[in-house]
Structures are given as C-alpha cells and as structure tokens.
Amino acid sequence: MIGYILKRLGLAVLVALAVSAIAFFLLRMSGDIAIAIAGEGARQEDIELVRRTYGLDRPLLVQYAEWLWNTLRGDFGTSIYFKTAVAPLVFAKLPTTLLLGVLSLGFALLVSIPLGVLAAVYANSWIDRLALAIAVVGQALPNFFFALLLVMLFSITLRWLPVSGSKTWAHFIMPTIALGYYVAPAFMRLIRAGMIEVLSADYIRTARAKGLPTRTVIFKHALRNAVVPVVALTAVQLGFLLGGSVVIETIFALDGLGYLAYQSITYKDFPVMQVIVLLLSVLYVLLTLAADIANAWLDPRIRVA
C-alpha cells in the first residue's frame, strides 16, 4: 500500500509538471506578456524595454525553466495587475474556493444519494422517472443559467438571499446549490446503476433471508457496495467543481480562486494565472490520489489482501 501511494505521488508530481508546462506555453502564446506589463497603449520602445528587463526576449524554454526553478524555491512571482507577490494573493483565496467545493460536493451527495437509491429501489416507477427528469435538467442547464435563475428567484423575487459577495454563510447558499446541482446528476446515475446491480446480487438475497428489515438490507448491505465507484467519481467531480467555480464565483462575486482566475484572465495577469493553474492541477491530482486510496480502503479485497 505504501509503495503504491509513493508511486502515485511520483506520478502526481509528473502530472503537475506537465500541466504547468502546457499552461505556461499556452498562456505565453495567447498574448504578449510584455504588452500586459507595459500597459495598454504603451509605446513600442517601452514594450521593448520591458521585454528586455524581464528577460522575455529569451527562448520560451529558458523562461519556463526559470519560472519552474523560482516556483520550486517558493518564489511564485509578482502579479502584473495587483503589483503584489502572487503567493499570498492566491493562497488567501484558496479557503473560499475549497469551502465552496466541499459544500457543493456535500450538497450534490446529499441530493444524489437518496435520489439514486430511491430510483434504484423503485426502478421504472414514477419516482425513478422523476429522479431521471431532475438529473436530465441538471445536466442540460448550463450552470451559469441555473445560477441566474436562482438569483432571480431567491434574491430578486423573494429577497431571501444576498446576490453577491462572500461575507456571510448566506452568501454561500446559492453558489453551493448552483455548483452542486451541476455535478449531482452524474452521482445520481452512478448510484442508481450501482444499486440496481447490487440489489440483484446473491448476498442481498442472503440478507433478506435473514429477516433483516428493508432499510438494513438497502443501506447496510446494498449501498455500502454501490458506493465504491462513487468515491472514484468524487475526485473527478471535484475537478469539475474547481473548474465550475470560475463561472459560479464570478457570477456571485465570491472572492475565491475562481474569481481571481477570471480577473487575471481579464487583465492578462500571466503570473497569477500560471500559479492558479499549477495549484488546481496539484489539487486535482491529490484528490484523485485520495479517492484511489479511499477506494482501496473501502474494498476489503484490496485492503485485506
């Protein structure tokens, strides 16, 4: 197990490296960083001066190596727009985004597990169809559109919730729902499929033959086995959530990493973008690793080999 984890960690480092390199080259090709630093409408000589001062005239590979070296030493560079060090800027936003991610994941599971179980237990009944309808709508509606619907209903019509900001817990309600609803259908369908398969397993018949009440059969014997693949999906969905948070945080002006990413794209703030991409990819890889470990832990055939 330890060896396995170490191997996966090594892989994680490689993935993070690759992502950072790809991001670096793509970002550099998408616009001229010298113009971004010199400012819109700067004179050509100033731009050239900036290019030379910052070493932007060197080959990209050299620049990447320099960036990587600095990053590994803990020097994440300086924001072009905010004119402050990138590291504190980015890390200050991280808790908000992680909180939103965890909340919306929790919301998604809270909705999708009961719905998925019900849909499986009453497969092909009206409950199943209703759950399917909810899932289809969830997957078909773009999340920004759903977010706007929420705002119209809860903030504008009912005036229950604040439209934007991140000061109180109430500010997190709509972003959580909007983001969570976005990933819930995938969970629901996985749980439904898993439960339907598990419910016809021989060991479920054994459990029923013991005279166990239906809830014990479903929640102890069936769900425990159906939930294993869900854990693997959780990591992938958290990745989606981190991506989705750019849109949702921007809509609700939630002061997190996603909002910062949006701002840095708008202002061509390359150093900030670069670090956000790196951070997200590291997070994503760690989450996948955590899911793999949890998966192994949940399956006694792997855990107790």
Add this chain to the structure above:
Amino acid sequence: MAHSSDIVLEVDGLSVDIATPGGTLHAVRDISFSVKRGETLCLVGESGCGKSMTSLAIMDLLPKAAKKTARRLAFAGEDLSRAGRSRINALRGNRMSMIFQEPMTALNPAYTIGNQLVEAYRLHKRASEAEARERAVFLLGKVGIANAAERLGQYPHQLSGGLRQRVMIAMALMCGPELLIADEPTTALDVTIQAQILRLLVDLQNELGIAMVLITHDLGIVARIADRVAVMYAGQIVEEGPTASLFNAPRHPYTQGLIACIPVPGRTEPGGRLGVIPGVVPSLVGEVRGCSFRDRCGKATPACLDAPPVRETADGHRWRCILENAA
C-alpha cells in the same frame, strides 16, 4: 401416526409464474408437499425444473418478475401467504432459514464473516454483540471450522468455497431454525468436501430435530439421507414417496429413468454416460397440456395428451401418470 402439529412446512397448490419477454413462464405448477419435524425431504430433478423457485417461494425471496400463488403455504401451522412483510421477516432467518446454491456470491464482500453471522441473531434474539459472537464461534466450530474466533474477523474473499459454504450453514443455523431449506448446498464444492458438508448437515439436523428440505441433483446423496423424496419435472412434482419405496419401486417413468441412471459399482460400465434421459424438457412458457414428460416417455400413449391423474398407495407414495405401475 404423526401429530399434525409435527408438520413444520405445508405446501399446497404452490405455483410460481415468471414474466418473461416471451410470455409467462410457469416455473412451478401446482405442487404440494409437507415436511415434518426431524424429517428430510429431498427435492430432485433436472436443472431448470423449478427446485430453486420452489424454495425461494417458500422463503418469500422470489425475484421481482416471479409471482407465486398457493392454496396454502404454512409454516408451523401459520399461513405465510397471508402473513405481512414484518411477520415474514420475523420468521425468516429465525425459525426458517435457507442455504443458497451459490456459496461464492452469497456472502457480502464488504463485511466480515463475524459481522454477517451475528446480525440475524442480534436482531431476532435481541442478543448482545458478545452473546452473538459466542454463538457464532460455537456454530463455526460445529460446522468444522478451526480457529473460529479468528475467522470472525475475516472477509469472504479470504475463505475458500468450502469454508464459505460452511459459514453459510452456520449462518442458517444461528437462530436454531425449525425449518432449513438447503438448495444444492454442495454442488459448487469438490467431492470430499461435499461428503463432509452433507454428513454435517445430517448430523446437525438429527441433533436439532430440524425439518429439512434438501435440493440436489445427486440421487446417491438422496438414497443415503432422505426420509422422503419428491421428484420434480418441468415445474411439477411427478412422484413423491418414502425413500425406500421410491427407490425400490419407482412408479413414474421419469423417476425410473433417473434411477436407472445412478451408477452402481460393478454394474455400471466405466465411462458410460450418466444421468441422462434422452430428449428435452418442454418449454414452460405458456400452457403445458397433458403429461409434460410425454415427449421423452417410452410408454406414452394418446391418453397422455390429457392431464394424467395423481395416483397414491397406502404408504403415501404418490405419482402423476396414466399408468398404475409403469414397471
């Protein structure tokens, strides 16, 4: 003369219909039998004749697509076909239990043996975890598992098929059932373990006075341990009677064919094909008219196109054939 209160299981006119894409499959057709305390009834017949469906119907464990009907389905005098879900749950795993045909998949892979052994006992006997574990260790010892206490912490994948089936037997016995249905408990196992497990079942049954329904393909086993035998063919019981009477004087041509197929040391040619009666079982989808064995029966006459009568001798030997004695 058996007192009627000795009858543990009474099945009267049980049918099981399965909805299939091709139409209704009549898996079990109007069968009746009863089992007394301490008695072993063996249910025999070819694959697909409805043995498992019969036992699942008794335990109320039929798959969703299958529906049962019965004039009477009584456990210890209580009609199960009128009992509600909670009453059934109070009985099964407690006073009636079942050992399944598939030992490799009948245990939940996610929980330890101990966890799965204790749960019925804790539920039905309102016992503490410690009491239930003690009982589990005792029964695992009884079914011949060494280091029983350590086994409790193991998962199904850590046990061989033979051990799993022993665990299943111990599990079925946890609450001291009055009725035990064992559906081919040894088919999946190798021959030496088969013999051990059967001996074990018979010993336990004698010791505890359990009424047992044992399902098997193996007539050799039947001859050794059954008190009574019921022979199923295409969803019907075609012959039923005391073991000696059935083996010495089989009345139904199908039973005769089956018994003729039993290998007899010295008499059977080595390498000869065993247990095969030529021909195929009729489709159970849709109505089956007349004798269902007709297509394979060497003694069939045009009269067999009508449903054959049930005949009975004084010693309770019944069969379903137009012939009084086909021999």
